[in-house]
Amino acid sequence: MRDVFIYDHVRTPRGRGRPDGSLHEIPAIQLVTQLLEAVRDRNDLDTALLDDVVIGCAQPVGEQGGVLARGAVLNAGYADTVGGQQVHRFCGSGLEAVNNVAGQVASGMAMAGIGGGVDSMSRTIMGYDSGAWAADPSVALHNYYTPQGIGADLIATLEGYSRTDVDSYAAESQRRAAVAWDEGRFSRSIVPVRDVMGEVVLDNDEFRRPSTTVESLGALKPAFAGMAAMGFGRVVRERYPQVEEINHVHTGGNSSGIVDGSGVVLLGNAEFGKATGLKPRARMRSWASIGSEQTIMLTAPVAVAHKALKNAGMTADQIDLWELNEAFASVVLRFMKYMEIDHEKINVNGGAIAMGHPLGATGAMILGTVLDELERRDLNTAMTLLCVGNGMGTAAIIERV
Numbered sequence: 001m002r003d004v005f006i007y008d009h010v011r012t013p014r015g016r017g018r019p020d021g022s023l024h025e026i027p028a029i030q031l032v033t034q035l036l037e038a039v040r041d042r043n044d045l046d047t048a049l050l051d052d053v054v055i056g057c058a059q060p061v062g063e064q065g066g067v068l069a070r071g072a073v074l075n076a077g078y079a080d081t082v083g084g085q086q087v088h089r090f091c092g093s094g095l096e097a098v099n100n101v102a103g104q105v106a107s108g109m110a111m112a113g114i115g116g117g118v119d120s121m122s123r124t125i126m127g128y129d130s131g132a133w134a135a136d137p138s139v140a141l142h143n144y145y146t147p148q149g150i151g152a153d154l155i156a157t158l159e160g161y162s163r164t165d166v167d168s169y170a171a172e173s174q175r176r177a178a179v180a181w182d183e184g185r186f187s188r189s190i191v192p193v194r195d196v197m198g199e200v201v202l203d204n205d206e207f208r209r210p211s212t213t214v215e216s217l218g219a220l221k222p223a224f225a226g227m228a229a230m231g232f233g234r235v236v237r238e239r240y241p242q243v244e245e246i247n248h249v250h251t252g253g254n255s256s257g258i259v260d261g262s263g264v265v266l267l268g269n270a271e272f273g274k275a276t277g278l279k280p281r282a283r284m285r286s287w288a289s290i291g292s293e294q295t296i297m298l299t300a301p302v303a304v305a306h307k308a309l310k311n312a313g314m315t316a317d318q319i320d321l322w323e324l325n326e327a328f329a330s331v332v333l334r335f336m337k338y339m340e341i342d343h344e345k346i347n348v349n350g351g352a353i354a355m356g357h358p359l360g361a362t363g364a365m366i367l368g369t370v371l372d373e374l375e376r377r378d379l380n381t382a383m384t385l386l387c388v389g390n391g392m393g394t395a396a397i398i399e400r401v
Helices: 029-041 068-075 093-106 148-159 161-180 214-216 224-237 272-278 299-313 329-339 359-377
Strands: 004-009 052-057 082-085 110-119 199-204 259-268 282-291 321-324 381-388 393-401
Touching: 004 029, 004 272, 004 299, 029 068, 029 110, 029 259, 052 068, 052 093, 068 082, 068 359, 082 093, 093 110, 093 259, 093 321, 093 359, 093 393, 110 359, 148 224, 148 329, 161 214, 161 329, 259 272, 259 299, 259 359, 282 299, 299 329, 299 381, 299 393, 321 329, 359 381, 359 393
Parallel strands: 052 082, 052 110, 321 381
Antiparallel strands: 004 259, 004 282, 110 259, 282 393, 381 393
16 A cells, blocks of 8 residues: 555635525536646646546536546646546545545555545535435335435434534534634635636635524524424334434534535645655545445444544544534534544534535545644644435545655
8 A cells, every 4th residue: 555645635615505606607517627727727737647536426417427527627628648537425425536546546556636526506406316215115115214304303312412402513613614714724725716707706605604693593493394294204213113203403504504616635646746846735544434324324424433543543532633524413413422522623613514515525625624724733633524325424534744
């Protein structure tokens, strides 16, 4: 196994994932194209040195299909020798793409590549590609399928998290994101998105609501009680007969936001650094993916964290910062409980509850975010994790060099 280094990363700002969002007019391929151009230009990169560009997407249909990665490679004017690959592991797709490139480099089969992800949620229909696991009764019934929001509420029910618990976590995410933006913590890595005329259409995460309080969140109605009433509550009781009634605590305010965006990470071996004159910023210590119980669907982060730690020969107390996608507040609360992590060490700049979750892009985005924060705080190690649809989880551990 060869060492795999992170040389750079960039991301777009997150735009509200609806027709009046600032990024609605920008197709997904253009979001990736502009990031590939930025990586090339800010590093004076000879793109012929890259072997592959791997882009994750959680909705790889329509204009987001057709191996979008290769289209973006050509659209950005990269050398035509650079390959392109599209990967799909639901919400873990962006980090899975980074891990894919890391595996190519570690094996010696590639010198360098770019991994990342994209989703334009305002231009696609979430769940359009869900397939048999959710839509075919003969499969869904056997797997006790329920939507993720039901799983989040089920976590809260089983773990005893109240509405105040999840709203308090969400309000703190908003506060941390506001501080991070006010202090310019993301400025090094944000690439403003431009339209066809070259005008900037978005340069900040527009989903944020910095004035959010526990009190204002408390006025929102539960988002998933209606789904439970449609029959999914019965599915939960068949899978978890000890649950008499689901405690519906999640709302649009303490769940991840629907947004558009993209993020990419430049990786390579030591020889790539010498050939380009670039200095590595971090080393990939380990990465992992895992399956978990599929009805709740959201409990894998604990198990995949332990797998990634084992792969790295590390223990949890050796991780300085943690970045777990805020799919729902209960997911992070459960993770902190079972991993015995203090809130001051996880999602320190806020997360998807405050800034949004562009599905296939989020993994690459938060990997870059935690690397920037390691450098800002002069710390050494971090783990990035995501819960994933259909009961899976994906993780990566990085170490500064």
